[in-house]
Amino acid sequence: MSAIEQLKSKLDELKNELELHKTTKASRDKIEKMSAEVVDSNPYSRLMALQRMGIVKDYERIRDKSVAIVGVGGVGSVTADMLTRCGVGKLILFDYDKVELANMNRLFFTPDQAGLSKVAAAANTLNFINPDVEIHSHNYNITTVDSFDTFLDTIRTGGRQPGTPVDLVLSCVDNFEARMAINTACNELGLNWFESGVSENAVSGHIQFIRPGDTACFACAPPLVVAENIDEKTLKREGVCAASLPTTMGIVAGMLVQNTLKYLLNFGEVSDYLGYNALIDFFPKMSLKPNPNCDDRHCIRQQQEFKSRPKEEKEVVSQEAEGPVHEENEWGIELVGATEEEPLPPPTTSETGLKLAYEAPEKDDQAAAASSQPPGADVSLEDLMAQMKSI
Amino acid sequence: MSAIEQLKSKLDELKNELELHKTTKASRDKIEKMSAEVVDSNPYSRLMALQRMGIVKDYERIRDKSVAIVGVGGVGSVTADMLTRCGVGKLILFDYDKVELANMNRLFFTPDQAGLSKVAAAANTLNFINPDVEIHSHNYNITTVDSFDTFLDTIRTGGRQPGTPVDLVLSCVDNFEARMAINTACNELGLNWFESGVSENAVSGHIQFIRPGDTACFACAPPLVVAENIDEKTLKREGVCAASLPTTMGIVAGMLVQNTLKYLLNFGEVSDYLGYNALIDFFPKMSLKPNPNCDDRHCIRQQQEFKSRPKEEKEVVSQEAEGPVHEENEWGIELVGATEEEPLPPPTTSETGLKLAYEAPEKDDQAAAASSQPPGADVSLEDLMAQMKSI
DSSP states (O other), X not given: OOHHHHHHHHHHHHHHHHHHHHHOOOOOOXXXXXXXXXXXXXXXXXXXXXXXXXXXXXXXXXXXOEEEEEOOXXXXXXXXXXXXXXXXXXXXXXXXXXXOGGGTTSSSOOGGGTTSXXXXXXXXXXXXXXXXXXEXXXXXXXXSHHHHHHHHHHHHHOSSSTTOOOSEEEEOOSSHHHXXXXXXXXXXXXXXXXXXXXXXXXXXXXXXXXXXXXXXXXXXXXXXXXXXXXXXXXXXXXXOOOOOOHHHHHHHHHHHHHHHHHHHHTOSOOOSEEEEETTTTBOOEEEEOOOTTOXXXXXXXXXXXXXXXXXXXXXXXXXXXXXXXXXXXXXXXXXXXXXXXXXXXXXXXXXXXXXXXXXXTTOHHHHHHHHTSOTXXXXXXXXXXXXXXXX | OOHHHHHHHHHHHHHHHHHHHHHOOOOOOOOSSOOOOOOTTOTTHHHHHHHHTTSOSOGGGGGGOEEEXXXXXXXXXXXXXXXXXXXXXXXEEEOOOBOOGGGTTSSSXXXXXXXXXXXXHXXXXXXXXXXXXXXXXXXXXXTSHHXXXXXXXXXXXXXXXXXXXOSEEEEOOSSHHHHHHHHHHHHXXXXXXXXXXXXXXXXXXXXXXXXXXXXXXXXXXXXXXXXXXXXXXXXXXXXXXXXXXXXXXXXXXXXXXXXXXXXXXXXXXXXXXXXXXXXXXXXXXXXXXXXXXXXXXXXXXXXXHHHHSOXXXXXXXXXXXXXXXXXXXXXXXXXXXXXXXXXXXXXXXXXXXXXXXXXXXTOXXXXXXXXXXXXXXXXXXXXXXXXXXXX
């Protein structure tokens, strides 16, 4: 071999190695079947141990599950990370935003990803962390008319078995319109979903489990939740931005995925609503009944179908034995202690840290007024009802 | 230039590029001063917004703070990640374990890091995420005699100003001995620290704020906490392992760092003890007074010094106005509602999900019996006192 040939061969070798570094990082091989074997090389040993500990009956069922995550920001990216490490079967990610250095104060994304689309950057990291999880990316805004139809179709047919719907939709978005779009889609399809949100001042958040027909949907009542009421893009145009913390978003993502796991793998009690007030470490729980006069016709249909379905015994007891807490309660909203061992304190104290956070978009003035309320202010249920009626 | 020279030049170019990919990944430049400017390229805009939102007075003080993290596993690594993204001044990491694929069911580490020491892998990732944070790694077991002295000396002089102590120590370890070592060191130095832990069955955890002399130290009473009572290495030798979940560990890390931020930046209320029961989404809070007969002589000294120090008004009121909840309470342990707005339910219900989790190492049989108790079992304060006295 001549010197030139040798150099050319060396050059090709280096080119290949460089290409390898550029396109893929060394990860691990796919694993055909989850094993409970306790060896350092088994990424599933600590999860399969949930069976030996008596927490989960058949952990491997997680591989049959498909979850859609709408919004891959501070909460959604950590949610995807957790579900990927738990070995969920399939994740479908929706976002239309790009990674920026301004996102680096929250977990998951890294500075080198600035400029990439959030779904592409996330899919790359998630595939690397766990190649056993099937990751699908959708880089568009689900609230536009065309995209909404694609979104609806994707969650309707996105299950692990061809043609079946996803097992759960997780909303990790930061604006009212996107939440309403998810609500509309899930009411139409009868799909269960979790709402989540974090307040503009970064020190409170919540998750809410919405089961069409069974619980209040997002249109049943202006949501009794703490969350951002203006999206980041709008805020940035005005030269301001919402505060955020990796702690609050990590905790909300943790609450969201923990309840997702309890629901998908059937252990523990899934919370209907779980709030988080970081300033005083207060975690309110409650249940919200659907509004029989909801504007969403699919919600009304789901309510009728839910009523005609045979109930699990526990649900009948907890929902019929307890009357409304307040006499004037035309919205049918009810605060229910989630367990008999841990009853909620009386309504006026249990609502500490809750405020009416979402307003219909045309009510900008009211929204600004509501968001300027100090966090942790006492708001009575009556006040909230009055505010809701005024909308 | 001849063909050979061209090829050689091209070869050198590729070699350099490859070296760059192998050794460093593209990150960002250091930032001299935190800015509140709302531009996509500012990694601190969302944190500085905490000032505009009225949550934190002077966020940039975070740069003056030094935090030691002992244990860089499921909780410790996420804790370090969050503090790094928050822009803390200095982090000192202690661990003697290696990254394994079996750790991949928790956040932070990636499969390519398997085989690296946890502190080296963590320091590499953290430097990449935020080059403004000063990261120090200590790759040894703090419980050996020699290493303990180095550990003590490191936290005694590890502050941002030369010769000053760290501002806070965070315990994220998984065994009794390491917790006792941290307790001994912090009692001797009068350093405030947070204990943290996650149960073997992965569905509960806690954080506990220990201020020598002011609150119960780790030796004052067998800890009234939920946490692993055998370390992972011991378990693995027996062919079993503790279960773990990224959710529970992420939430415990979130609670830990949120309370760290509240303490370091002086906002909100720092919880003395915050528990988490994942099965029912229950978060108990309480306060523990120090034991006047504690075995640790430095604890006794700190108690005497604390009594002679002038008190903040609020502390005097809350600690002197409320007597012990139970009549037979020789340990002086007291359940205190953390806020007036959110009083704790009566003791028998508030302890749902709590059990005596740590036992002195020689009591293996009792430990096994205690850990086989079903999670969420009701344990009364009287039962716990009886168990403590029997040790």
